[in-house]
Amino acid sequence: MEIIMKNMNFDFQQIIEGSLNANIILDDRIIVYANKASKLLLGYNENDEILGKRFDQFLHPEFHSICKERLRRVTENMEIAPLMEQKMFQKDGSEIDVEIMAIPYKHSNNKMMSQIVVRDITEKKHAQHLIMQTEKLSLIGELAAGIVHDIRNPITAIKGFLQLLKAEIANNTYN
Known part of the structure; x- marks a missing residue:
């Protein structure tokens, strides 16, 4: 060598x-x-x-x-x-x-x-910034989906109860 x-x-x-x-x-x-x-x-x-x-x-x-x-x-x-x-x-x-x-x-x-x-490393820093922004948007989307889910469940229960209430009011009975 x-x-x-x-x-x-x-x-x-x-x-x-x-x-x-x-x-x-x-x-x-x-x-x-x-x-x-x-x-x-x-x-x-x-x-x-x-x-x-x-x-x-x-x-x-x-x-x-x-x-x-x-x-x-x-x-x-x-x-x-x-x-x-x-x-x-x-x-x-x-x-x-x-x-x-x-x-x-x-x-x-x-x-x-x-x-x-x-x-x-200007381009590298820019790419890291874009990745962070994407991750933030993804997290916001997950948070929004969770909030919608949490709001929809009680609203669905209230809606169901209102439909029952309408049906019973129409029959003039409520038990």
Whole structure:
């Protein structure tokens, strides 16, 4: 296996560029690399529109302090920051739901950086919302059916009693 691995020359740059997840390399929260999926996710056409910018500017403000702390732990303690749901902004200002994880990245000059992997979950969140709405409607339907059943039973008894009462009034007898 070792011989096979030595004979294979993987082009990891090409693998990362072809990834469906956004991969971003940060040097102290400054974007120094972004793959094609990153540009698509954020709505940019060119790398130079993203490179050199602070990663924070793409994050929703409520996640700035969390992101800062997670990135500090990644670069200082070489920890992996697990997937976390956050919100990001695209170039046009629209907000998207994402999952972000960060892992330590040691550059060839031995400088510690962060590799950020971002996955768009906007459609997943929308589908979950639709499922919840469907479940709510189903529950409302079941509740309505139960209420109708509970109301119909006493009404049926009253209706039956009224029919008996009509028949007995017609006969002028009531026992």
